[in-house]
Amino acid sequence: MNILFAGRLVDFKDPVTFVKAARLLSQNMVEPAYHFVIAGDGDLLEECRKLALGYKNISILGWVKPEKVDELMIQADIFCQLSPYENLWASTLISAMKHKKAIICTAVGCTSTYLTHKYHAFLIPPSNHVALAEAIGVVANDSEIRRMLGENAHAFVQENLSMEKIANQIRQLLLQSLQTRYGNGVDRHV
């Protein structure tokens, strides 16, 4: 079972909680059932490396190319997004949704406005490695919940986060602003 954390290793993303949960789930296990992968660079890289020292099933890769992130995303069974402040719309979160991954993320900021607990993602309290470890246990042991979370998250991306739709929205905002500024019939090129 591959569990992935991808993103900048900074307080805003809270990778430390991920490593602590990984340690908790790996203790007293001869053959750990989970493989934890952290991809990303940042101020907390060294702290994460120290915490993961001695745990063979925790891989800390540092910064990897976007293509590698995609590869890791494909291999992952569960993706974790753990900001104590805001998860929307991290590009890695959207990528995980697009790849139909089961997502565990913190219920902070506007996250729960858009993502429903146990429907699009498994929502947990922030900075709580025990809650994260429990959530990983629940999601990892239930293939049906993983499939359902992945499907629903993917459908959300298809419905709401399409490039075409959003670019058109931006285009309309620009056109409206131009119209407000110059009105109809005024030559805005002057």
Next chain:
Amino acid sequence: MRIAFVVARVGEERNVIQRLSIVLADELRKQGESVDIFPFNRKKVFSFFSYRKFRNYDCVLISNVGLQCAYYSIFKRLGLVKKLFVAISFGSDIRATRNRLINLLNRISRSAIDLLIVVNPDLVAIAKNRGYKNVQYVHSWASAIS
């Protein structure tokens, strides 16, 4: 609509914002708009007349309220650029309220920006607290790069 799109750090693989900006430009072109990318780097700060290139455009779209935004905002505030000024904020440029550089760049840019587009819902309140008057939220299009 002719759009001058100012994007910093073009070509830097690690920078997600420039990738998002380029795919947005491509999509806007597909939808019939004319979009030219104006790459920005720190050396540009010394090209004092680079703002003149905006003459042939309807609006100036700037990716991120960073140095590039503050730089062209000065020309706008001086009345040298009169075009519609729109900035897109991805978060890191306005969120850190204790970062002096970010606060300074925002203070310079704020009054020049006619519309601030934010891609995270929490940024609406943050931007308004910073004094931006016209703030609009759109979903992130990061699915296009993953």
